[in-house]
Amino acid sequence: xxxxxxxxxxxxxxxxxxxxxxxxxxxxxxxxxxxxxxxxxxxxxxxxxxxxxxxxxxxxxxxxxxxxxxxxxxxxxxxxxxxxxxxxxxxxxxxxxxxxxxxxxxxxxxxxxxxxxxxxxxxxxxxxxxxxxxxxxxxxxxxxxxxxxxxxxxxxxxxxxxxxxxxxxxxxxxxxxxxxxxxxxxxxxxxxxxxxxxxxxxxxxxxxxxxxxxxxxxxxxxxxxxxxxxxxxxxxxxxxxxxxxxxxxxxxxxxxxxxxxxxxxxxxxxxxxxxxxxxxxxxxxxxxxxxxxxxxxxxx
Amino acid sequence: xxxxxxxxxxxxxxxxxxxxxxxxxxxxxxxxxxxxxxxxxxxxxxxxxxxxxxxxxxxxxxxxxxxxxxxxxxxxxxxxxxxxxxxxxxxxxxxxxxxxxxxxxxxxxxxxxxxxxxxxxxxxxxxxxxxxxxxxxxxxxxxxxxxxxxxxxxxxxxxxxxxxxxxxxxxxxxxxxxxxxxxxxxxxxxxxxxxxxxxxxxxxxxxxxxxxxxxxxxxxxxxxxxxxxxxxxxxxxxxxxxxxxxxxxxxxxxxxxxxxxxxxxxxxxxxxxxxxxxxxxxxxxxxxxxxxxxxxxxxxxxxxxxxxxxxxxxxxxxxxxxxxxxxxxxxxxxxxxxxx
Numbered sequence: 001x002x003x004x005x006x007x008x009x010x011x012x013x014x015x016x017x018x019x020x021x022x023x024x025x026x027x028x029x030x031x032x033x034x035x036x037x038x039x040x041x042x043x044x045x046x047x048x049x050x051x052x053x054x055x056x057x058x059x060x061x062x063x064x065x066x067x068x069x070x071x072x073x074x075x076x077x078x079x080x081x082x083x084x085x086x087x088x089x090x091x092x093x094x095x096x097x098x099x100x101x102x103x104x105x106x107x108x109x110x111x112x113x114x115x116x117x118x119x120x121x122x123x124x125x126x127x128x129x130x131x132x133x134x135x136x137x138x139x140x141x142x143x144x145x146x147x148x149x150x151x152x153x154x155x156x157x158x159x160x161x162x163x164x165x166x167x168x169x170x171x172x173x174x175x176x177x178x179x180x181x182x183x184x185x186x187x188x189x190x191x192x193x194x195x196x197x198x199x200x201x202x203x204x205x206x207x208x209x210x211x212x213x214x215x216x217x218x219x220x221x222x223x224x225x226x227x228x229x230x231x232x233x234x235x236x237x238x239x240x241x242x243x244x245x246x247x248x249x250x251x252x253x254x255x256x257x258x259x260x261x262x263x264x265x266x267x268x269x270x271x272x273x274x275x276x277x278x279x280x281x282x283x284x285x286x287x288x289x290x291x292x293x294x295x296x297x298x299x300x
Numbered sequence: 301x302x303x304x305x306x307x308x309x310x311x312x313x314x315x316x317x318x319x320x321x322x323x324x325x326x327x328x329x330x331x332x333x334x335x336x337x338x339x340x341x342x343x344x345x346x347x348x349x350x351x352x353x354x355x356x357x358x359x360x361x362x363x364x365x366x367x368x369x370x371x372x373x374x375x376x377x378x379x380x381x382x383x384x385x386x387x388x389x390x391x392x393x394x395x396x397x398x399x400x401x402x403x404x405x406x407x408x409x410x411x412x413x414x415x416x417x418x419x420x421x422x423x424x425x426x427x428x429x430x431x432x433x434x435x436x437x438x439x440x441x442x443x444x445x446x447x448x449x450x451x452x453x454x455x456x457x458x459x460x461x462x463x464x465x466x467x468x469x470x471x472x473x474x475x476x477x478x479x480x481x482x483x484x485x486x487x488x489x490x491x492x493x494x495x496x497x498x499x500x501x502x503x504x505x506x507x508x509x510x511x512x513x514x515x516x517x518x519x520x521x522x523x524x525x526x527x528x529x530x531x532x533x534x535x536x537x538x539x540x541x542x543x544x545x546x547x548x549x550x551x552x553x554x555x556x557x558x559x560x561x562x563x564x565x566x567x568x569x570x571x572x573x574x575x576x577x578x579x580x581x582x583x584x585x586x587x588x589x590x591x592x593x594x595x596x597x598x599x600x601x602x603x604x605x606x607x608x609x610x611x612x613x614x615x616x617x618x619x620x621x622x623x624x625x626x627x628x629x630x631x632x633x634x635x636x637x638x639x640x
Contacts, residue, residue: 036439135316135320138316138317138320139317139320139321139323139324141573142317142318142320142321142615142618142619143321143324143573143611143614143615143618144572144573144574144576144577144614144615144618145573145574145577146574146576146577146578146580146581147576147577147580147595147610147611147614147615148324148611148615149577150580150595150599150607150611151325151328151607151608151611152328153599154598154599154602154604154607155328155329155604155607227442227443231445234445235445235446235447235578235581238445238447238581238584239580239581239584239596239599239600240596240599240600241599241600251445251447254445254447254448254451255447257451258451258585261451261454261455261458261459262458262459262466264455264459266455266459269448269451269455270452270455273445273448273451273452274448276445276448277443277444277445277448278443280442280443280445281439281440281443284439284442284443285439288439
């Protein structure tokens with residue numbers, strides 16, 4: 001074990017340096033406990049790199065067709081092979097990371113912000129607001145969620161933006177209910193009473209005192225939710241919603257490659273599908289790791 | 301309270317959810333951007349014909365009036381006409397529903413049959429190889445995109461190994477004839493009629509889609525089984541039972557598993573939501589003639605009436621399944637009954 005900082009010196013006031021040191025140790029502990037989290041961290045960096053630099057780093061133009069090189073198996077020139085139009089699959093998989101992760105991150109961000117705000121309000125005020133909020137969340141949860149997402153995209157129109165909206169709507173109850181429950185148990189705690197006595201208004205108490213305290217658990221929820229959001233968005237584009245060809249996106253690439261299964265051109269769907277799976281895997285593991293650091297009681 | 305009264309009470313409790321579902325499906329189709337009248341009238345329409353179509357469809361009335369007539373139609377079992385098949389949507393859906401239900405039921409059975417023993421094994425031998433296997437299976441299975449796994453299975457078992465039949469529908473109609481319709485479930489119908497070759501044909505068609513759908517449901521069930529059995533095994537009553545010298549088997553089955561059953565039953569509610577959604581993707585991959593494939597086709601062709609009927613049917617089905625979960629949880633744990 002590495003030498004530990006002299007805690008006794010840091011204890012009286014816990015200066016920021018010591019505090020961040022302690023949280024760093026928690027991160028290191030979680031990583032040592034579960035090596036998979038480390039693997040997920042590396043994967044995450046790789047995905048992020050693809051999402052940011054995919055367009056520059058890709059060996060070929062993801063949209064450039066080449067009819068002389070149709071359906072080529074993986075070679076050194078085309079590591080992941082080429083698709084039916086001779087496009088380089090590796091480049092398409094790399095460039096697609098931005099769209100796939102972008103859709104999932106935006107959807108999760110929307111439901112995180114709106115869900116937390118509405119849930120916190122409902123949990124804090126109670127009464128009619130709470131009852132209406134509960135009813136609306138129940139109604140969303142009364143649908144099989146992917147089916148609801150399909151319906152929303154079908155009704156709003158077939159676009160990427162609507163895929164994001166639909167994914168955000170079906171994720172809303174998870175954050176809303178969670179925030180509501182967490183705020184509800186805290187609203188009469190001593191520190192909240194004290195803040196109220198100090199003359200703070202509801203908005204200030206919620207944002208400055210209560211929500212700040214539930215953010216770590218909410219963040220865990222969000223990271224555990226990311227993988228599901230990716231699957232959902234990719235599933236919608238797999239059945240032909242939202243993303244239009246020739247845009248590179250993992251779901252639609254799997255769907256395009258599916259027609260070549262019966263003739264054995266496996267690389268057309270295996271690589272985009274594997275990328276999708278790794279991304280979901282990575283976020284699930286990161287979520288577990290984050291939970292171990294921020295919210296160890298919820299381990300199962 | 302007796303069971304029938306509880307069931308009736310839960311059924312009443314489902315009514316607000318059903319009403320919510322009806323309102324949402326209505327709002328999705330009516331209060332959102334895009335003009336169905338323009339869509340119905342077709343690309344060659346002018347302003348006059350669009351107005352005519354609008355009046356014909358009743359779209360010129362107030363939202364409330366439209367809602368009331370929508371509910372009225374629904375009460376008469378009229379979900380409208382599908383644009384693509386030209387049939388009443390309800391008839392289309394009812395005709396395709398057994399295929400979807402059979403697939404879903406097979407998938408859930410597969411998932412429970414694998415996940416529960418896996419979870420039990422992991423919990424009774426905590427920290428062993430079986431436990432690690434269970435946990436890694438759960439982690440990996442939770443990351444499976446159903447449609448991708450389905451395609452992989454098709455590639456391996458159909459293309460490479462040539463064991464599975466061509467992934468097209470419920471029964472290869474070149475070799476087999478559909479069994480006489482009784483329940484609409486080919487496996488049951490074929491077994492009742494004693495047509496065992498048809499039964500085998502249907503089973504081999506169903507194996508891959510059911511397994512790929514079931515793998516998706518496996519993770520949450522195994523995870524909860526393991527966690528809740530671990531809690532039960534660590535409890536005071538299990539310690540007492542052990543101290544009294546009861547056999548391992550008796551302690552595990554009668555004491556621990558009975559008490560661990562409730563969370564497992566409850567997680568089925570969530571699993572049903574996943575599976576009914578993933579069903580759509582699986583039917584799309586396997587050319588399964590169920591409601592999911594029908595809905596995908598309808599969505600692509602902007603046949604909103606059909607999509608609406610599908611969503612309504614799935615939501616109703618899901619509410620009923622949740623009711624079933626409620627009743628099962630009462631059977632699993634009498635304490636739930638007391639809470640009413």
